[in-house]
Amino acid sequence: MSQPIIDDPSPDVVMERSLYWGQFFATALYGIDVFMFLHSAQLSWSSDPKSPRKQRAYILFGALLLTLLTISVFTSSVFLEFMWIDDRDAPGGPLGFLALNSAVWWQTLGTASTQVTNFLGDGLLMYRCYMMWNSRLAVVAFPFIIYLGTIAMAMVMLVQSALPGSDFFRGQTVNYGVLWGTLSVALNVTLTALITFRILRARQAIKRHQDSAKSLGIYVGIAAILIESSLPFSVLGIIFVVTYGKNLPTAPAFLFIWTTFIALSPQFIIFRVATGRAWNRDVASNLSAHSDMVFKHTTQNSESFQLSTAVVSQMESREHIERGDKGGLVEFKGDGV
Incomplete structure (x- = not known):
């Protein structure tokens, strides 16, 4: 009786599959990025012709991110097309072509565009953290130091990867790539933690006040935590660094997905800005006021929670939520973003 054949693909086959599925999901995420940008631009320019300049600046920023992501996705697609179709008979096969070219x-150019996108995305996230913490420089001082280190290591890795015969997934380039990825992920995790803590603290402050919870709920909900803090991006970054540092053949898939999220995560934030659901300076300052809680003891020696009604009145005067005639769009009109 013949023994059953066990399908145990070699590491090279696993790596090629990883490249294929990584590019597949990266292209799908690229389509989402295009949709998010176009929808944000349409909301900003058409739904509210008098939108603030800073909101328009976010849209232009999103256009720059989309352009850089387009370069990255296009160059990767062309390279894989050469590797698997045009030059699949190169010495060493497809992976031999990858190592040689x-x-x-x-x-x-595609690698450089990805890194510039990373600089811009991290810069936006750091600015958002700075704004959400009421422009406290001390809060972003340490992340800024990591940010500078990320830029330095990215430049070193870019030069190393451009040397003839270098391979992004093997050799000396991997060492620099791991350092760059580790610093980038450390920065993202730090900013994610700061923003998440800020939102959770604001949520705790207003959850007992029903009137405020109705108007401010969109700023402290689960969606706000996931998008404002770029939590999925940070998680994907950790997975990529671990697989890349251990030289696992599945690393390319997480690399493609993670680098696409470099542009997609800021695009989600820009979309929230366009729909009036993102934090701005007014929201940050007023939520901080809500956090200034006053506790008083009752005759039963229990503590009762009290919020200043002046703060609520101030929020109501600054926030105007309108229901549009088309699509049920909720629009926020406030001061600077």
């Missing part, structure tokens, strides 16, 4: 100029 990783430093080609247009592939280096």
